[in-house]
Amino acid sequence: MAEYRDRFVQVLHYIEENLNSELDIDKLCQYTNLSKYHFHRQCSAFFGMPVIALIRRLRLKRAAYQLTYRDKKVVDIALESGYDSHEAFARAFKKLFGKSPSEFRRAPDWEVWHKHYEPVTALRSHFMRNTAKYEVTIIEFPKTQLAAMEHRGPAHHLGATIKQFIQWRKAQGLSPRNSRTFNLVYDDPVTTPPDQYRFDVCCTVQYPIDASERNIVNKVIPAGKCAVIRHLGSDDTIGAAVQHLYFHWLDHSTFAVRDFPIFFERINFFPEVPESKIITDIFLPIEENI
CATH class of the missing domain: 1.10.10.60 (Homeodomain-like)
Incomplete structure (x- = not known):
């Protein structure tokens, strides 16, 4: 079967x-x-x-x-x-x-x-x-300055935040070609009440953005160890990779999570590539379990 x-x-x-x-x-x-x-x-x-x-x-x-x-x-x-x-x-x-x-x-x-x-x-x-086999690697992630737009509310409204962020990003000349794309993922949409769901849409910047920029806040990914999975395919299945990091890999490792949310780096984008060819790197911030 x-x-x-x-x-x-x-x-x-x-x-x-x-x-x-x-x-x-x-x-x-x-x-x-x-x-x-x-x-x-x-x-x-x-x-x-x-x-x-x-x-x-x-x-x-x-x-x-x-x-x-x-x-x-x-x-x-x-x-x-x-x-x-x-x-x-x-x-x-x-x-x-x-x-x-x-x-x-x-x-x-x-x-x-x-x-x-x-x-x-x-x-x-x-x-x-039933079939996924994940390869987890450990890296030292460098301190990274971000410009972020915070989405707060139901996950199915996230598209409006993404659209607004893309428009701002274009106006700033921060193309994915010269500015990396990240998401800070605070909550699981399956278990979090819709009105409490939090998700940041971000891109890298060389310097902090002027605080007067509408709906944009400055954030930093701190330097430190991360466990990384490269996820290939639709966002429909990205939750399974996140679950693997938290509930399988972490349980069998010598590490504990750091005080920073799991985050994604978007390497390429649908609809420019088919959903089966989307590449997303998933980073779990970790530290030695003392």
């Missing part, structure tokens, strides 16, 4: 990596060693939707990210998403998200998306719990 399940994870990765292409159903069938008839039925069972609906939703998720976080024209996003016209794209987008592309760009609503995307999230999480 595990091998059978893994084939459908490969199907998901293949789809994500070829969203700009006419997807070949015959090749997807090869991953599962099923005829087209059985492939469609089994896809519906594994993903909770027909494979064509899955492809459409993955394309529209990427489109939603492009609308929210990038400056691409709606018509260009429509064509990349496999639609022949702006109108056809707008109809499909509104049917799924309840908003037109332009309305979503002005006021993104990720809560609706998460509801539709839940079958894929569940599959990824189940796969990671």
